[in-house]
Amino acid sequence: MHSINKPRSRSREALPLSLARVSVVVPAMNEEKNLEHVLPRIPDWVHEVILVDGNSKDRTVEVARSILPEIIVVNQDRKGKGAALRAGFRAARGDIIVMIDADGSTDPQEIPAYVGTLMSGADFVKGSRFLQGGGTDDMEWYRRFGNWGLMQLVNFRFGGHYTDLCYGYAAFWRDVLDKIDLEKVDGFEVETSMNIQVLRQRLQVQEVASLEHPRIHGKSNLRTIPDGWRVLRTIITMGLQPNPNRTARPRRRIDFTRPNAGWNRHIGMPNE
Numbered sequence: 001m002h003s004i005n006k007p008r009s010r011s012r013e014a015l016p017l018s019l020a021r022v023s024v025v026v027p028a029m030n031e032e033k034n035l036e037h038v039l040p041r042i043p044d045w046v047h048e049v050i051l052v053d054g055n056s057k058d059r060t061v062e063v064a065r066s067i068l069p070e071i072i073v074v075n076q077d078r079k080g081k082g083a084a085l086r087a088g089f090r091a092a093r094g095d096i097i098v099m100i101d102a103d104g105s106t107d108p109q110e111i112p113a114y115v116g117t118l119m120s121g122a123d124f125v126k127g128s129r130f131l132q133g134g135g136t137d138d139m140e141w142y143r144r145f146g147n148w149g150l151m152q153l154v155n156f157r158f159g160g161h162y163t164d165l166c167y168g169y170a171a172f173w174r175d176v177l178d179k180i181d182l183e184k185v186d187g188f189e190v191e192t193s194m195n196i197q198v199l200r201q202r203l204q205v206q207e208v209a210s211l212e213h214p215r216i217h218g219k220s221n222l223r224t225i226p227d228g229w230r231v232l233r234t235i236i237t238m239g240l241q242p243n244p245n246r247t248a249r250p251r252r253r254i255d256f257t258r259p260n261a262g263w264n265r266h267i268g269m270p271n272e
C-alpha cells in the first residue's frame with residue numbers, strides 16, 4: 001500500500017499524459033503569420049504535430065518547419081477544411097488525436113482539458129464556446145445566431161445536448177475514426193458531421209469550455225451563406241438517413257469496478 005506521505009517517484013504532471021500518445025492535427029491555409037502564435041503553445045508532451053497544408057500560396061510550410069523542425073507536413077487530396085482534417089487524421093499515429101486551428105483562435109494550451117477528459121472516460125471531446133468558462137471573440141452576431149439555430153436542429157433530431165456546433169476544437173481516441181465516415185465531407189461542415197456521427201454511434205461525447213480568440217492575421221475562409229448551407233444540408237441529409245444504431249442501447253458508462261477503464265479500453269492495456 002502507498003503511504004499518502006511517501007514522495008512520488010515521478011512528477012504528477014508526467015504520469016497520466018505520458019501513457020497515451022497525442023497527435024495534434026493543424027489544418028492551415030495561408031497562415032504564415034499566425035503559426036508563430038500557435039505552434040510554440042503546443043505542450044511539449046505532445047507526441048507529434050501534423051500540419052495539413054491547404055496548398056498555401058505563402059510560406060506556411062517553411063514557417064511551420066522553422067518553428068517546429070520535427071513537424072509532419074501532409075497535403076490534402078481535395079479542397080476544404082474537411083478534406084484537410086481527413087488527410088491529417090490519416091497521417092496521425094497517436095492514441096489520441098486533437099484538432100486545432102492555425103489562425104490563433106484555438107489555444108493549444110487548452111489541450112490538457114481535452115486530453116484529461118478523454119483520459120477520464122470520454123470517447124470524443126468537443127470544445128464549447130457557450131459553456132460556463134468558455135467564450136468567443138471571433139464570431140459575428142449572425143454566425144452566432146446561425147450556429148445556435150443549426151445546433152438546435154442537431155439536438156432535436158439526433159438527441160444531443162450540445163451547447164455549440166461549428167467549432168474547430170475537438171479531440172478523440174483514434175478508434176473513433178473506425179466508427180465515423182468522413183470520406184465525402186470536404187468543407188466546413190466537417191465538425192457538424194463528426195458531432196452528429198459520434199452521437200449516432202452512441203459514443204461517450206463530452207463538451208469542455210473553450211475560449212475562442214480572434215483570428216490574429218488574415219481573414220476567415222468561411223463564407224457564411226454557402227458554408228452555412230453546407231452545414232444545414234449535412235444535417236438534413238443525415239437526418240433523413242435511418243440511424244443504424246437506433247435499437248442499440250446507449251453505450252455503457254464508465255465501469256468503476258474496473259480500474260482505469262476509461263483509457264485502458266482505448267490503448268489496449270490490460271485492465272487488471
Ligand SMILES: Nc1nc2c(ncn2[C@@H]2O[C@H](COP(=O)(O)OP(=O)(O)O)[C@@H](O)[C@H]2O)c(=O)[nH]1
Pocket residue numbers: 026027028029030031052053054055076079080081084100101102103105168215219220221222
Ligand atoms: N489545409 C487547409 N486548411 C484550411 C482550409 N480551410 C480552412 N483551413 C484552416 O482551418 C482553420 C479554420 O479556418 P478559418 O478560415 O479560420 O475559418 P473559421 O475559423 O470558421 O472562421 C484555419 O487554420 C484555416 O487555415 C483548407 O481548405 N485546407
Ligand SMILES: [Mg+2]
Pocket residue numbers: 101103105215220
Ligand atoms: Mg478561424
